[in-house]
Amino acid sequence: MLILIALGILLIAVLARMLWQSKPEAKDLPLDASCETTPRFNSLEEHDRVVERIFGNEDWNFLRHRVPSEIRRSFLKQRREMAFCWLTLIRVKAKGAMHHHLACARSFQSLEPVLECRVAINYLAFQLSCALLAGLLWLRGPVALRGAVARAYELCERLRALTEVRWAQTTLAAKPRS
Amino acid sequence: MTSLPIPEAFDVALQDLRTRTLGRLQGDFARLVYLASTRNYNTGRYEHDGLTFRYGMPVAERVLVTAHREVFLRLALRSLEDLTVEVQQYVFFESDSPEELLKVWTDLEAYRILVPSEDDPLIVKIFRSNLSAALAIAAESWKGDRRDQAQQFGSRLPLPGQ
Numbered sequence: 001m002l003i004l005i006a007l008g009i010l011l012i013a014v015l016a017r018m019l020w021q022s023k024p025e026a027k028d029l030p031l032d033a034s035c036e037t038t039p040r041f042n043s044l045e046e047h048d049r050v051v052e053r054i055f056g057n058e059d060w061n062f063l064r065h066r067v068p069s070e071i072r073r074s075f076l077k078q079r080r081e082m083a084f085c086w087l088t089l090i091r092v093k094a095k096g097a098m099h100h101h102l103a104c105a106r107s108f109q110s111l112e113p114v115l116e117c118r119v120a121i122n123y124l125a126f127q128l129s130c131a132l133l134a135g136l137l138w139l140r141g142p143v144a145l146r147g148a149v150a151r152a153y154e155l156c157e158r159l160r161a162l163t164e165v166r167w168a169q170t171t172l173a174a175k176p177r178s
Numbered sequence: 179m180t181s182l183p184i185p186e187a188f189d190v191a192l193q194d195l196r197t198r199t200l201g202r203l204q205g206d207f208a209r210l211v212y213l214a215s216t217r218n219y220n221t222g223r224y225e226h227d228g229l230t231f232r233y234g235m236p237v238a239e240r241v242l243v244t245a246h247r248e249v250f251l252r253l254a255l256r257s258l259e260d261l262t263v264e265v266q267q268y269v270f271f272e273s274d275s276p277e278e279l280l281k282v283w284t285d286l287e288a289y290r291i292l293v294p295s296e297d298d299p300l301i302v303k304i305f306r307s308n309l310s311a312a313l314a315i316a317a318e319s320w321k322g323d324r325r326d327q328a329q330q331f332g333s334r335l336p337l338p339g340q
Contacts, residue, residue, distance in 0.1 A: 041298055049255040053304050059258035063311055071314045078307040085300055 051149055054082045060143045076141050083142035086149075087134060090156045094126055101163035119162045126155040191233040191241045199228075200245065206253050207264040208272060213246040214292045222295060246294045254305035262312040269316055280317045284310070 041047045053059065063075055101119060105111060129152040136145055200209045216224050224242035233241070253261060273279040283289060289309050293302050 041301075046251070046255070046298075046301075050298075050300055050304065053255060053257075053308075054300075059308065059311075062257070062259045062262070063315065067311065067314045067318055071311065075307065075311050078303070082300060082303050082307070085303070089300070 051086070051146070051153070054079060054086055055142050055146045055149045057143045076143070079142050080137060083137050083145075084134070087130060087137070087152075090153060091130055094123070094156045094159050097160045097163045098123055104163075115162070119159065122155065122159045122162055126152065126159055129155050187233050187237045188240055191229055191237050192244060194232070195226075195229065195241055195245055200249075204271065205264050205267045206249055207261075207268040209249045210246075210253055210292050211268070213242065213249060216242050217246075217291075219291070243294070247297065250292070250294050250297065250305070251301070254301050254308075258308050258311060261308050262315050265309070265312040266316050266319065270320075276320055280313060280320060284313050284317065289313075 041050070060076070060079075064072060067075075098119075105116065129148070133145070133148050133152050136148060200212070203209050203212055216226050218225055224239045224246070226238050226242055229238035229241060232238075253264065256264075269276045269279055287310075289306065292309075293305065
C-alpha cells in the first residue's frame with residue numbers, strides 16, 4: 001500500500017516537473033508554435049531529411065556540450081514542437097486517405113471484405129503507433145526516436161497504398177465502357 | 179537585353195547568377211544573406227539591376243526566387259554542425275565586428291528575413307531553430323577565443339615582483 005502511494009507521489013512529482021519545464025522562458029529561442037497541416041515538400045528525400053533533422057540525435061549531440069543549459073532546454077523544446085507538428089501532419093494525411101476511402105467504399109457496389117479488414121487493421125495499427133509515438137515524445141522528447149517514426153510513417157504509407165486500391169477500383173467502375 | 183525565349187533565358191540567367199555573383203561569395207550562408215537582400219521588404223519582390231538589364235524583369239525575378247529557395251533548402255536541411263561552420267565563417271570573416279553582429283542577429287532575430295516566402299513551414303522552423311542554436315554556439319566559441327587570448331596575453335605579463 002505504501003509503495004503504491006509512494007509511486008503515486010513520484011508520478012505526480014514527475015508530471016509537475018514536466019509541466020514546469022514546458023513553461024515558456026524569457027531566454028527561449030524564438031519559434032512560432034503554430035502548426036500547418038499542408039506540407040510543401042518537393043520530394044520524398046526532402047521529407048526524409050526533415051525527419052532526420054527532427055528525430056535524429058546528430059544535432060543534439062553536437063549542441064549539448066557547447067551551449068548553456070537554457071539554450072539546450074529551448075532547443076529540445078523546439079524539437080519537440082516540430083515533432084508534434086510532424087505527427088499532426090501524418091495523422092492528417094492518414095485521416096484524409098481514410099475519408100477518401102470511406103467515400104469511395106460507400107459508392108462501390110461489391111465490397112471486398114478482405115481489403116476492408118486490411119484497411120481497418122492498418123488504420124488501427126497506425127493510430128496505435130501514433131499514440132505510442134506521442135507518448136514517447138511527451139515523456140522523453142524527439143531525439144533518437146527515428147525507429148518509431150519510421151514505423152509510423154511506413155504504416156501511414158501502407159494505409160495510403162491500400163486506400164488507393166479502392167480508389168482505383170472506383171475510378172475504373174465509374175468509367176463508361178466503350 | 180537578351181532575345182532568348184523565356185525558358186532558355188531563365189536557364190542562362192540562373193547559371194549566370196550562380197557563377198558570376200554567388201560563386202564569388204564565401205559559403206552558402208553568405209549567399210543566402212545576399213539573395214535575401216535582393217528582396218524588397220515592402221513589396222516582397224526580388225530586384226537585381228544587372229539581371230533585369232540583361233534578361234528582363236520577369237526572368238530576373240524568377241531566377242532570384244529559384245536561387246534563394248535552392249540555397250535556403252541546402253542550408254536548412256544541413257546538420258547543425260555544418261550550419262554552425264557556415265555561420266562562423268560568415269560572422270568571423272565577413273564582419274569587422276563579430277561580437278556586434280552576433281548580438282544584433284540574436285537580439286533582433288534578423289535571420290527571420292533570410293527565409294523565402296513560399297517554403298514548407300516545418301523546414302522554416304528547423305532552419306530558424308538551428309540557426310539560433312548555431313548563433314549561440316558561435317557566440318560561445320567567440321567568448322572562448324577571447325578568454326584564451328586574454329589568458330595568453332596575461333601569461334606574458336611579468337608577475338608582480340619580477
